[in-house]
Amino acid sequence: MFDFVSFIPRAVMQGVPLLLGSTGETLTEKSGNLNLGIPGIMYVGAISGVIGGFLYESSLPSPDAIRALPAILIPMCASLLGSLLMGLLYCFLTVTLRANQNVTGLAMTTFGVGFGNFFGGSLIKLAGSKMPYLALSASSIIYRRTLPFANKLGWFGSIFLSYGFLAYLAIAIALLSAWILRHTRVGLHLRAVGENPNTADAAGINVNRYKYVSTCIGSMIAGLGGLYYVMDYSSGIWSNNAFGDRGWLAIALVIFTIWRPDTGVLASFLFGGLYILHMYSPSGMNLAIKELYKMAPYIVTIIVLVLSSIRNKRENQPPQSLGLPYFREER
Amino acid sequence: MVKLSCGALSQYRAEQRTAALPFAVTILCVERTTTVSENIPAVELRGVSKRFGTVLANDKVSLEIHRGEILALLGENGSGKTTLMNMLSGIYFPDEGEIRIDGKPVVIASPKDAFAFGIGMIHQHFKLVDVLTAAENIVLGLKGHLDLAAASKKIKSICDAYGFEVDPQQKIYDMSVSQKQTVEIVKVLYRGANVLILDEPTAVLTPQETDKLFAVLRNMRDAGKAIVIITHKMHEVESLSDRVAVLRAGKYIGSMRTSETNAQEMTNMMVGHTVTLNIDRPDPVNPRPRLEVKDLTVRNEDGILKLDGVSFIANSGEILGIAGIAGSGQKELLEAIAGLQPAEHGSISYIEDNGTQEQLIGKDPLAIAAMGVSLSFVPEDRLGMGLVGNMDLTDNMMLRSFRRGHSIFTDRKTPMHVAENVVHELEVSTPSLATPVRRLSGGNVQKVLVGREITSAPTVLLTAYAVRGLDINSSYTIYDLINRQKEAGVAVIYVGEDLDVLLALADRILVLCGGKVSGILPGRGASKREVGMMMTQIGGKKSDD
Numbered sequence: 001m002f003d004f005v006s007f008i009p010r011a012v013m014q015g016v017p018l019l020l021g022s023t024g025e026t027l028t029e030k031s032g033n034l035n036l037g038i039p040g041i042m043y044v045g046a047i048s049g050v051i052g053g054f055l056y057e058s059s060l061p062s063p064d065a066i067r068a069l070p071a072i073l074i075p076m077c078a079s080l081l082g083s084l085l086m087g088l089l090y091c092f093l094t095v096t097l098r099a100n101q102n103v104t105g106l107a108m109t110t111f112g113v114g115f116g117n118f119f120g121g122s123l124i125k126l127a128g129s130k131m132p133y134l135a136l137s138a139s140s141i142i143y144r145r146t147l148p149f150a151n152k153l154g155w156f157g158s159i160f161l162s163y164g165f166l167a168y169l170a171i172a173i174a175l176l177s178a179w180i181l182r183h184t185r186v187g188l189h190l191r192a193v194g195e196n197p198n199t200a201d202a203a204g205i206n207v208n209r210y211k212y213v214s215t216c217i218g219s220m221i222a223g224l225g226g227l228y229y230v231m232d233y234s235s236g237i238w239s240n241n242a243f244g245d246r247g248w249l250a251i252a253l254v255i256f257t258i259w260r261p262d263t264g265v266l267a268s269f270l271f272g273g274l275y276i277l278h279m280y281s282p283s284g285m286n287l288a289i290k291e292l293y294k295m296a297p298y299i300v301t302i303i304v305l306v307l308s309s310i311r312n313k314r315e316n317q318p319p320q321s322l323g324l325p326y327f328r329e330e331r
Numbered sequence: 332m333v334k335l336s337c338g339a340l341s342q343y344r345a346e347q348r349t350a351a352l353p354f355a356v357t358i359l360c361v362e363r364t365t366t367v368s369e370n371i372p373a374v375e376l377r378g379v380s381k382r383f384g385t386v387l388a389n390d391k392v393s394l395e396i397h398r399g400e401i402l403a404l405l406g407e408n409g410s411g412k413t414t415l416m417n418m419l420s421g422i423y424f425p426d427e428g429e430i431r432i433d434g435k436p437v438v439i440a441s442p443k444d445a446f447a448f449g450i451g452m453i454h455q456h457f458k459l460v461d462v463l464t465a466a467e468n469i470v471l472g473l474k475g476h477l478d479l480a481a482a483s484k485k486i487k488s489i490c491d492a493y494g495f496e497v498d499p500q501q502k503i504y505d506m507s508v509s510q511k512q513t514v515e516i517v518k519v520l521y522r523g524a525n526v527l528i529l530d531e532p533t534a535v536l537t538p539q540e541t542d543k544l545f546a547v548l549r550n551m552r553d554a555g556k557a558i559v560i561i562t563h564k565m566h567e568v569e570s571l572s573d574r575v576a577v578l579r580a581g582k583y584i585g586s587m588r589t590s591e592t593n594a595q596e597m598t599n600m601m602v603g604h605t606v607t608l609n610i611d612r613p614d615p616v617n618p619r620p621r622l623e624v625k626d627l628t629v630r631n632e633d634g635i636l637k638l639d640g641v642s643f644i645a646n647s648g649e650i651l652g653i654a655g656i657a658g659s660g661q662k663e664l665l666e667a668i669a670g671l672q673p674a675e676h677g678s679i680s681y682i683e684d685n686g687t688q689e690q691l692i693g694k695d696p697l698a699i700a701a702m703g704v705s706l707s708f709v710p711e712d713r714l715g716m717g718l719v720g721n722m723d724l725t726d727n728m729m730l731r732s733f734r735r736g737h738s739i740f741t742d743r744k745t746p747m748h749v750a751e752n753v754v755h756e757l758e759v760s761t762p763s764l765a766t767p768v769r770r771l772s773g774g775n776v777q778k779v780l781v782g783r784e785i786t787s788a789p790t791v792l793l794t795a796y797a798v799r800g801l802d803i804n805s806s807y808t809i810y811d812l813i814n815r816q817k818e819a820g821v822a823v824i825y826v827g828e829d830l831d832v833l834l835a836l837a838d839r840i841l842v843l844c845g846g847k848v849s850g851i852l853p854g855r856g857a858s859k860r861e862v863g864m865m866m867t868q869i870g871g872k873k874s875d876d
Contacts, residue, residue: 185470185477192460192471199458202422203472204443314462314504328422 005155007273007280009162013233015272016167017042020225021250022268023174023261028218029254030181031211032194033094034323036105038222039247040112041086045223046230047116048082049075050238053136053231054123063138071139075231076224083223086112087216095211098325109247117240124238133239140236166228171265173221178262190214194319197326207326225250249275252301255308258316271297371434373398373526373557374419374450379428381414388414390581391428396526401548401558403572403589405601407802411581412561413455416528420452421445443472451519452528457511459503466499469518482521489520493550508657509540516547527551528559533567534799537656538830538863545571563802565594566831577601602804610810610835612854613818616648618838620682621822622668622704622791627677629663637663639846640677645791650813650823652837652854654830656866660846661826665793668824669706670696681791697734703790717780720769724750724761724779727768731787753782757808777801778808785812792816795826810836830859844869 021042028035035041053075060066090108093099124134143164150161181187192200193210201207229246230238253271257263278293308316372395381389389411396402406412417423419430421442429436432448439445445452459468470482483499490497495513503511512532519527529548533541548571552558562568568575569589576586577600584600598606622645629638638660645651653661666672668679670691679691681702691699700706706717718727728746750764757778761771768776781797794813798806813836817823827833833840837854842865849865 183477185473185475188463188467188471188477192463195460195462196458199460199468200471202420202442202452202454202458204441204446205472314502317462320461 002280005158007276008159008269010276010279011273012163012167012269013272014275015268015270016163016170017225017229017233017246018250018253018271019170019174019264019268020228021222021247022253022257022264023170023177024218024220024222024225025251025254026218026257026259026261026264027177027190027221028215029259029322030190030194030319031214032197032319032321032324032326033090033211033215034101034105035090035108035215035218036102036251037086037090037108037112038105038219038251039245040109040115041083041090041219041222042226042229042247042250043109043112043116043243044086044226045079045083045220046226046243047119047238048223049079049227050123050134050136050230051119052076052078053139053236054127054134057136057138058127066138066142068142068145071142075136075139076227079223079227080220083219083226084216086223087219088212090219091212091215094325095208095215098327101323101325113241116243120238120240133237136231136236136238138236140231143231144235164228164232166224166232170224170228174261174265178260181261191319194321197321198328201326201328207328211326222247222250249297249301252297252304255318256301256304258308259318271300274300372396372431373433375431375434376415376419377429377431379415379418379425379430381411381418381423382426387581389418389425392578392581392583394576394583394586396557396559397574398525398557399552399555400573401552401560401571402586403568403575404559404561404578405568405575405597406578407601407804409580410578410601410802412578413530415578416452416530416559416561419445419450419526420528421450422452446472446522446524449523449525450528451522451524451526453512453515453519453530453532455530455534457515459511459514461502461504463503464499465497465501465503465506465514465517468503468514469499469521471518473522485521486517489517493520493547493554495547508535509537509544512536512544520551524556526557526559528561530561531563532560533562533564534828535657537866538859539867541567563806564829564831565597565803568597569594579603598803601802606804606807610807610832611814612836612838613814615646615838616818616820618646618649619684620644621647622824623678623680623682623688624664624668625678625680627664627667627679628675629660629667629672630675631663631672637846638667641843641846641848642677643841643848643851645822645824647790647822648817648820649838650817650825650836650854652833652840653824653826653843654833654840654862654866655843655849657828659843659866661795661843663846664843665706665795665824665826667692668699668791668793669704670694670699671706703788704793705784705787705789705791706793717784718768718776721767723765723767724754724759725764727779728753728783731783749783749786753779753786757782757812778805781809781812785816789816789821791822791824793824793826796828797825798832799828806832830862834859834862842866 021038025035025038056070056074057066086108090104093104094101120134124132127134143166145164147161150157153161181191189200189205190210192203193205193207197207226243229243230236234242249271253264253268257267274296277296278290281290281293374396376392376394378391378393379389380387380391392415404412414423418425419439421439421444424440430439431437437448439448460471466479466482466486469486470477486497486499489495495517497513497517503514506514532544536544548558560572572589574586575589575592575597577584577597579601625642627638627641631637641664653664655661663672667674668691674692680688681691681704682688719730725743725747728749729741729743732746733741747764753759754761754764759775759778761775768779777797781794784792784794797809797813801809813823813825825837834854834857840852840854840857840862842849842852842862844866847869849869852862
């Protein structure tokens with residue numbers, strides 16, 4: 001019998017960084033910016049959080065003196081600030097200077113990963129660790145706190161209540177984003193900017209402001225995905241390159257959910273499940289076949305790309321001006 | 332209350348379309364809205380200039396726009412009409428000059444400002460978001476809580492007042508061109524615009540839709556709105572406008588009452604010298620069947636039926652005009668003949684002078700072109716088919732000839748001479764032959780395209796929308812060229828959107844309706860109304876409305 005009670009929580013924990021990343025990228029893409037820098041931004045979000053947490057923990061006289069509020073807020077603010085700066089840089093290059101979005105995004109991913117590994121390596125040196133990783137265990141315990149009665153509720157508790165607060169925040173952000181996009185004037189304007197900036201501009205909407213704000217907010221949300229990964233999923237342990245390809249999966253998820261953050265909630269958990277499926281393959285299985293299991297999320301992504309290009313409904317297509325710079329007086 | 336009754340009256344007037352009107356009430360309506368400022372123009376431009384790089388698009392233009400009046404803004408392509416109006420709607424910002432609204436100088440820095448001053452512009456390319464509904468598009472950019480139900484109600488009341496039909500819940504991509512235009516007008520009225528600017532609103536409409544639009548515009552004028560319309564079609568200017576203003580090469584030339592002028596005078600003002608305004612229609616020269624299309628059926632990539640059992644014969648030395656609402660299969664028909672579109676069913680035979688027939692279906696487009704079938708299709712963006720924007724004139728001429736060489740080197744001399752000829756004969760204004768085509772203005776690009784097709788000495792000339800967006804002077808040059816081809820014995824198939832031109836130019840008119848042949852009429856003696864009816868209904872219908 002497949003062990004759902006242990007599988008689902010692990011799938012959800014895998015899914016949360018993807019959910020935050022894809023919600024952030026969806027908001028960004030709705031403004032017409034194709035931000036391929038998301039993997040780098042999530043990486044920067046993670047390392048900035050780690051830097052904040054490291055500075056706070058090392059300023060304490062002893063690990064027991066840690067207090068919950070600063071232990072949460074300092075890494076979180078650092079992470080938000082780091083990813084905000086990345087978002088601003090992306091906007092400055094692509095919106096103000098109208099640089100090519102694909103090239104800028106890819107450069108930002110390369111930069112973000114390099115930035116993370118450089119400071120990650122430095123911190124590991126500073127901490128004097130013998131192993132190639134840095135542990136922020138005390139902060140992580142606070143991040144992973146669950147409701148006190150969660151583990152008394154059996155399977156219900158472990159499936160629904162066994163996560164740290166960032167997981168619930170991720171779901172709330174996704175649902176809120178979907179609601180804003182669908183039911184508010186800001187959402188309507190944002191969709192118009194991504195579909196047809198000329199029209200939006202002629203209707204009196206400040207196109208550049210919408211692009212800046214939604215891209216920066218999107219980057220910050222994606223950055224939280226990196227923070228969740230370090231502080232919650234990997235128990236406060238940073239090692240270089242451990243974040244892997246989750247950023248790219250988050251971008252694939254945007255297409256999978258046809259630009260709907262609320263669909264993203266379940267879809268990200270599905271992706272999370274596929275990501276760890278290989279750990280649940282029958283014991284004694286050939287290692288080579290196990291490697292095939294690891295391919296599952298990528299194969300699904302390819303299938304989704306094929307399907308979404310066949311499906312021809314207008315509402316399911318990407319925002320029409322996605323990836324194109326906008327300049328009002330262009331002739 | 333007053334507004335509603337006024338609108339209802341205007342609607343009544345539109346339905347009647349006669350002089351017998353309850354005048355007293357009409358005048359009352361006009362008075363209500365114009366008493367505020369009897370003599371001050373709604374909008375006044377004073378010495379406005381706008382420069383793009385080295386090009387002076389507007390040079391110290393002064394213009395007045397009055398309430399309760401329809402002003403037609405005339406000018407050749409590139410004379411700066413759209414630029415001027417874009418400055419009123421906040422798209423461009425003037426380099427110098429002053430704009431006054433109700434006598435007060437104002438600064439219009441953005442479209443938002445323009446709305447605030449009650450100026451609304453309906454652009455040539457609609458500014459609508461396809462995936463949103465009509466209501467969502469109409470409230471786009473407004474402030475406050477998003478309440479689509481209330482918006483729909485207000486939209487309905489505007490529609491009732493002026494006689495529009497709009498379904499607020501319909502998505503834009505499901506709409507016809509004329510429906511989209513209606514949404515644009517309602518959008519502007521929803522924002523309480525008092526000054527409406529329409530940039531070539533009839534370019535994409537059928538005659539019936541145009542009549543409907545004009546009725547609505549007259550209603551709005553009678554309700555005291557100021558209306559500016561940019562158009563190239565002289566008969567529209569004469570039938571609709573109260574006053575005309577003429578621009579030439581960015582300069583304001585003058586304005587006059589429409590009733591006191593005529594098409595000839597207006598054209599002369601636009602062009603700057605005298606132009607003859609008659610389209611010649613020489614008799615067909617020795618017509619013989621050249622191209623026989625039988626029962627042609629074509630589906631597009633998505634499997635939608637675009638042509639359904641089309642049959643006709645095109646004669647040499649004759650112009651076969653093809654009329655139809657945009658998207659009725661004109662493009663597919665020409666492409667099927669040129670071998671660019673696979674046919675599901677039917678035959679296309681090319682008939683040589685000695686009577687031998689050759690089947691074109693299944694042939695390679697190159698082989699068809701080599702037989703003398705030449706296609707010049709001018710798409711909406713003008714560059715999409717046939718010319719490469721980043722290449723210069725000579726290279727674009729070479730696109731037709733480069734395969735003819737015998738060595739591995741291309742022959743650049745002949746195409747250069749061709750380019751020189753085209754530039755000289757068609758008066759293409761270009762800095763040099765080495766200028767990339769995309770830098771030329773739309774009209775000049777078209778001259779290059781049509782000129783190249785004609786110099787390839789075709790036996791069948793397929794041309795679609797050859798004068799799309801061209802000003803009157805260039806249009807006549809093109810008509811002239813087409814006529815010369817006809818006289819040289821070429822079978823010309825001319826797809827056009829302006830019915831008046833089709834009726835004056837073509838020897839026979841084939842009317843397409845939803846991919847079917849609605850009928851073939853002789854060009855001499857066919858009426859516009861008859862063709863218009865056939866465009867919307869197979870075979871036309873004699874009596875309705």
